[in-house]
Amino acid sequence: MIDFHSFENTNSYSNRPVDITWIEKLQTFIEKPQHKIAVDMGCGGGLYTEALADLGFKEIYGIDFSDAMLTSATNNYQYLKRTRFLKGTAYSSGLESSSIDFYLQRAVLHHLSDPEAAFMEAARILRNEGIIFIQDRTIEDCLIPGSTSHLRGYLYYDFPELIEIEKQRRPTISETIFQLKNAGFTEIKHMNLWEVRKKYDSFQDLRREIESRKGRSILHELTDAELKLWIQKLENRLPDMEIVEKDCWTIWVAHKKDSN
Numbered sequence: 361m362i363d364f365h366s367f368e369n370t371n372s373y374s375n376r377p378v379d380i381t382w383i384e385k386l387q388t389f390i391e392k393p394q395h396k397i398a399v400d401m402g403c404g405g406g407l408y409t410e411a412l413a414d415l416g417f418k419e420i421y422g423i424d425f426s427d428a429m430l431t432s433a434t435n436n437y438q439y440l441k442r443t444r445f446l447k448g449t450a451y452s453s454g455l456e457s458s459s460i461d462f463y464l465q466r467a468v469l470h471h472l473s474d475p476e477a478a479f480m481e482a483a484r485i486l487r488n489e490g491i492i493f494i495q496d497r498t499i500e501d502c503l504i505p506g507s508t509s510h511l512r513g514y515l516y517y518d519f520p521e522l523i524e525i526e527k528q529r530r531p532t533i534s535e536t537i538f539q540l541k542n543a544g545f546t547e548i549k550h551m552n553l554w555e556v557r558k559k560y561d562s563f564q565d566l567r568r569e570i571e572s573r574k575g576r577s578i579l580h581e582l583t584d585a586e587l588k589l590w591i592q593k594l595e596n597r598l599p600d601m602e603i604v605e606k607d608c609w610t611i612w613v614a615h616k617k618d619s620n
């Protein structure tokens with residue numbers, strides 16, 4: 361498994377642009393961000409924390425349990441001092457109760473052993489009417505067949521043993537809704553989003569990223585020899601020209617509503 365605490369992986373989740381489809385999707389849930397405080401839980405290299413700053417939030421907290429990730433986030437971004445990167449966990453954020461208006465958790469859910477406890481912590485720190493935005497891939501999202509844009513699909517076709525690993529760790533739509541309800545969230549909606557993950561100038565550019573196992577924790581399940589084999593298989597399938605890689609995500613959005 362990927363070790364988020366290793367400084368070898370410190371730049372695994374940084375230095376790539378945030379896709380416009382993601383920004384547009386988020387904007388549909390945000391009103392008057394200049395009056396609001398947001399948190400990016402499991403912020404990694406801070407890409408999306410920075411995007412929240414660009415969207416105009418008054419203050420933004422990027423929280424992660426890994427010093428390695430926080431080092432990369434702090435080195436890359438400190439947007440106009442409105443962003444603060446803090447060490448904390450999804451279960452114990454260190455933030456005050458009812459202090460946050462918007463809670464983002466992107467690509468973290470499948471790493472959590474107790475999602476419901478994390479949602480309870482989110483409900484604690486969110487103000488009344490606050491919004492939770494959870495984004496992750498379900499097993500169905502992962503298993504969409506491979507194509508010149510959905511490269512991840514080829515991975516499970518070439519290494520079907522990875523499917524079992526993903527099944528164990530991936531959230532399902534209904535379980536996540538159930539856990540959000542149990543944590544007290546209401547008006548729960550879910551939807552899909554195809555997001556451009558990254559554009560590569562050429563196959564060589566993609567090769568370099570796969571070799572570094574950047575940004576895809578599942579690649580840490582492959583041996584070096586398997587990784588090499590996968591690169592060969594991809595090279596036979598993909599043109600040596602610009603490659604636009606996309607991923608399908610599931611998003612769950614819900615509201616915190618105080619009972620009185």
Ligand SMILES: C[S@@+](CC[C@H](N)C(=O)[O-])C[C@H]1O[C@@H](n2cnc3c(N)ncnc32)[C@H](O)[C@@H]1O
Nearest residue numbers: 364373402403404424425426429449450466467
């Ligand atoms: C796949 S990365 C996603 C990073 C970032 N959200 C993004 O979308 O680029 C998962 C991040 O969650 C963090 N993480 C995993 N479990 C966590 C926990 N229990 N509490 C806080 N952070 C956690 C990891 O350190 C890592 O930075």
